[in-house]
Structures are given as structure tokens and as C-alpha cells.
Amino acid sequence: MSTEHFETETPNTRAWVIHPDIKSDRDRREANDALAEAIALGEALPNLDVEGGTVVSLPKVHAGMLFGKGKIEELRVMFNDNDIELVLVDGPVTPVQQRNLEKAWGVKLLDRTGLILEIFSDRARTREGVLQVEMAHLAYQRTRLVRAWTHLERQRGGLGFVGGPGETQIEADRRAIDDQMGRLRKQLEKVVKTRALHRAARAKVPFPVVALVGYTNAGKSTLFNRVTGADVFAKDMLFATLDPTMRRLEIEDGPEIILSDTVGFISDLPTQLVAAFRATLEEVLDADLILHVRDISHPETENQARDVMTILADLGVAETAPMIEVWNKIDLLDDSARDGAIETASRSDTLHVVSALTGQGLDDLLAAVSQTLTPDLHMETLNVPYANGKGRAWLFEEGVIEEESADETGYIFKVKWTARQAKKFRDL
Structure with a gap:
């Protein structure tokens, strides 16, 4: 008698998203847009089915439970009716609140930080x-051990082992x-x-680095793939790219460059991840040019741009490298909005409108990149003391020396360089 073996797939976890709209928070975002982004975050995790989302208006946060008793019961009934197993709260939830809400609702709970960490782990x-x-x-876990363990009050025995007498389990x-x-x-x-x-x-290698930065899902990877012919994972999904990817690109009638695709930024990025991913953003720190890619069709595009610029300022790069703003996804605008965007861009040297999906505007963008990276050169005569070996070596490395001579005070160089190179030399 033969038996057949059937593999059964683990069913996806049914999730619900809650966005607490806290009225006392003057800096809060528009509630429905924030909820839509939080739902997109949930959908970015595999094996998760987001069944719906709710905006919950709160005059203030309740310390122990986040929400009031009536709202907690109302949500419990809704979660029960929809067979919800996981609740995603779009905002910070303290360990005590998390423990109490999980107990009241009979579900698992992740706050915004925990959710973003899960996505980063997956990607x-x-x-x-x-x-x-x-x-x-x-x-993140270290701050939440109060929730993770049920044996918090148990003491370790003082038998001379690591930890010593009386050390609590949480310690x-x-x-x-x-x-x-x-x-x-x-x-x-x-x-x-x-x-x-x-x-x-x-x-x-004498290739300038051009870094793509922008809010998550702005279309950076699609743009990267379009101009380099690469096959970076690009999907209409938050945090589709986490690790930076670099490719050489030869611009027609322009320089050869290294194009870098970076992790997308997001509002309220967990502080742990800002610190942890600083090294991932080092390509931006070293960039000769930054392309700030914006999803111009998104209703929150202005706020998203502000969040990106805040993070760049925190990294110390917002004012050091030249930047071109790229309004992407103009193919999603209606005719009137598209014409308006094109008109606005025509009045600026540092703004370009494109569609990475259709290719519209990319030739003009690459021409602007080329022009920015090969700016006007000017001649200058420098007197470099003999003791300044570092400065002399830097000038040779940059290849800017046209003529070299010397007198009793030091080297005399005639250099042909950009204003940016001049500044770099004087900052050595």
C-alpha cells in the first residue's frame, strides 16, 4: 500500500493596521496618507496578508494601554470578526502597552519600529x-525584555556562576x-x-560617484535599472532596495561615472536603524553629485522630500555635494499637473522631470549630470611650501597641474581646476 506525501504551505498571517491619530501631536502627518503608507509597509513583508486598516483618533495617549477601554473593546471585536492574528500599530508602542494590548486582543502586535526592522531583516x-x-x-529587543519574558521576577541562584548571586533573569x-x-x-x-x-x-579611479537618494518607493531602482541596464530588484514596494548597488555608466558625450542606488528613506525611521545604516549611506557621503529622486505623483511628496533632506543634513551631506532634484513618475500625473511640473522644471537648472518607467526626460537628466560633473575650469597659480607634501601629492593625484616650477619658498604650480577642487585643496 503506497502513501502519498503532500506538502502543505503555511498560511499567511492575517494582519490589521492601526494608525493612531494623536490630536495633541502638532507634527502629526495627514492621517489617511500615513495609514496608506503603513499598509504599504505591512504589504512589503512576505507571508503577511493585510486585511485592512483603521485610523484611530486619540485626544491623548493612554499610558498603560495606548487607547481607551471603549476603543480597545471595539477593536477587539473587529479583530475577532476578521480572524486577525497580528496588529501593526503605526507609531511607537511601549513594552508595557504592547503586553497589555496583546493580552486584551489575543493577538501579536508590532509597532512601526518593529515592522520596519522585520522588513529590513527580510531584505x-x-x-x-x-x-x-x-x-x-x-x-530594539534589549528595550523590550519586559514584554518578552514571563519570568522577570525569578532570581538566578548565587552559585558563583556568571552573573553572580541575586542577578535577575532580565539582567x-x-x-x-x-x-x-x-x-x-x-x-x-x-x-x-x-x-x-x-x-x-x-x-x-577617476570616475565621479553619483548617488541616487530619495524616499522609499520613489522609483530610484527603476531609474537605476533604466540608465545602467542593471537588474536591481525594483518593485512598487516600500524598501525594495536595502543594500547599495553600484554600476559604471558611460554618459553619451560625457564622463564615465559610478552610479549608486541606496536604501530609501522614510519618516520616523527608527533611531536604531539611522545609526545602523549610516555605513550603508557612506556612498552618499562620498558622492560627487546627489540625485534626489521624488515620487512627484504622491500626495505627500513635499513632506517626503523634507524627511529626506533632514536625514541628509543629519549625515552632513546636504550642503557639501551638488544636488539635482528629479521629479519622477510624471507619467502618473494628469495632463495639467504634468504640464505644470515641466514648466516649473524649465525655470531651474537643478530640477528635472522624468518617468523612469517610460524613459521620458532621462536624456536631459543625464546631460545635466554630465554638465554638473564637468563644470567650468579656471587657471590659478599656487605657491605650495616644501613642507606641504600632502598638498603637492593631492594636486598630482587630481591631475590639475599644468606647469610646475620652484623658488626658495616652495613649489609654484599653475593649475587648471574647478571651484570645488579649489575648495577641497584649501580644506586639506
């Missing part, structure tokens, strides 16, 4: 990306996390050093 591909996500996860758990974070930090330092060596090797 990270490079060794550095994986390590950074693990670090961020541990930092032991925190120390285990700290030890693991220490090991990950050492591994990450090695990876970052290797990355720095690669960057140093690239710096010797």
Missing part, C-alpha cells in the same frame, strides 16, 4: 547589511544581548574596514 543581502540589521534588532538576558552585540560590532568593524578599502580603491 538585507550583503554581509554588512545583515550585521547592521542584527545589531538594530538586538538594540542576565540583557547581558547576553550586550555580549552578542559586542561580537556583532567586531564583525561589523572588519566588514566596514574592507568596505573602506574598496572605497579607497575606487577613489583612485
Whole structure:
């Protein structure tokens, strides 16, 4: 008698998204747009079915439960009626609130930080990306041990083992996390050093670096693929790209460049991830030109642009590298809005409207990139003291020296360079 083996797929987890619209928060975003983004975040996770979403108006946050008793009961009934297993709260939830809400609703709960961490865990591909996500996860877990353990009051026996007499379980758990974070930090330092060596090797190649930055799902990877012919994962999904990808690109009648596609930014990015992914954004720090890609069809495009510029300012690059703003997805605008965007761009040297999907406007954009990277050169005579070997070496590395002579005070160089190179030299 033969038996057949059938593989059964694990069913997807049924989830519901809640956006708390806290009236006392003056900086809060438009509630329906925020809910739509939170739903898109949930849909970015595989094995998750987002069944719906709700905006919950709150005059103020309730310390222990986040919501009032009546609203908690109302939501419990709705979750029960829809067989919801996971609730995604679009905002911060304290460990105590999380424990109380899970108990009241009989579901698992993730706040915005936890959800973004889950997406990053699913998407990270490079060794550095994986390590950074693990670090961020541990930092997040460390603050939430009060929820994760049911044996918090249990004491460890004082038998002379690690931890000593009377150490609570939560202290032991925190120390285990700290030890693991220490090991990950050492591994990450090695990876970052290797990355720095690669960057140093690239710096010797006379190709300028152009970095694509922008809010998540603005179309950076689609643009990257369109102009380089690469096959980077590009999908209408938040955080489709996490690890930076770099490709050489030869612009017609222009320079050869290195184009870098980077992780998308997002509002209220968890602080753990801002720190953890700083190294991932190092390509932006070294960029000769930044292309700020915006989804101009998105109702929140202005706020998204503001969030991106805030993060760039925090990284210290918002004022150091030239920037071109790229209004992407104009194919999604109606005729009137599209004509208006094109008219606005025609009055600016640092704004271009494109459709990465159809290719509209990309030739003009690449021409602007070429012009920005090959700016006007001017001649200048420099007196460099003999003691300034670093400055002399830098001038030769840059290839800007036209003539060289010397007198009793030092070297005399006639250089042909850009205003940016002049500034870099004087900042040495």
C-alpha cells in the first residue's frame, strides 16, 4: 500500500493596521496618507496578508494601554470578526502597552519600529547589511525584555556562576544581548574596514560617484535599472532596495561615472536603524553629485522630500555635494499637473522631470549630470611650501597641474581646476 506525501504551505498571517491619530501631536502627518503608507509597509513583508486598516483618533495617549477601554473593546471585536492574528500599530508602542494590548486582543502586535526592522531583516543581502540589521534588532529587543519574558521576577541562584548571586533573569538576558552585540560590532568593524578599502580603491579611479537618494518607493531602482541596464530588484514596494548597488555608466558625450542606488528613506525611521545604516549611506557621503529622486505623483511628496533632506543634513551631506532634484513618475500625473511640473522644471537648472518607467526626460537628466560633473575650469597659480607634501601629492593625484616650477619658498604650480577642487585643496 503506497502513501502519498503532500506538502502543505503555511498560511499567511492575517494582519490589521492601526494608525493612531494623536490630536495633541502638532507634527502629526495627514492621517489617511500615513495609514496608506503603513499598509504599504505591512504589504512589503512576505507571508503577511493585510486585511485592512483603521485610523484611530486619540485626544491623548493612554499610558498603560495606548487607547481607551471603549476603543480597545471595539477593536477587539473587529479583530475577532476578521480572524486577525497580528496588529501593526503605526507609531511607537511601549513594552508595557504592547503586553497589555496583546493580552486584551489575543493577538501579536508590532509597532512601526518593529515592522520596519522585520522588513529590513527580510531584505538585507550583503554581509554588512545583515550585521547592521542584527545589531538594530538586538538594540530594539534589549528595550523590550519586559514584554518578552514571563519570568522577570525569578532570581538566578548565587552559585558563583556568571552573573553572580541575586542577578535577575532580565539582567542576565540583557547581558547576553550586550555580549552578542559586542561580537556583532567586531564583525561589523572588519566588514566596514574592507568596505573602506574598496572605497579607497575606487577613489583612485577617476570616475565621479553619483548617488541616487530619495524616499522609499520613489522609483530610484527603476531609474537605476533604466540608465545602467542593471537588474536591481525594483518593485512598487516600500524598501525594495536595502543594500547599495553600484554600476559604471558611460554618459553619451560625457564622463564615465559610478552610479549608486541606496536604501530609501522614510519618516520616523527608527533611531536604531539611522545609526545602523549610516555605513550603508557612506556612498552618499562620498558622492560627487546627489540625485534626489521624488515620487512627484504622491500626495505627500513635499513632506517626503523634507524627511529626506533632514536625514541628509543629519549625515552632513546636504550642503557639501551638488544636488539635482528629479521629479519622477510624471507619467502618473494628469495632463495639467504634468504640464505644470515641466514648466516649473524649465525655470531651474537643478530640477528635472522624468518617468523612469517610460524613459521620458532621462536624456536631459543625464546631460545635466554630465554638465554638473564637468563644470567650468579656471587657471590659478599656487605657491605650495616644501613642507606641504600632502598638498603637492593631492594636486598630482587630481591631475590639475599644468606647469610646475620652484623658488626658495616652495613649489609654484599653475593649475587648471574647478571651484570645488579649489575648495577641497584649501580644506586639506
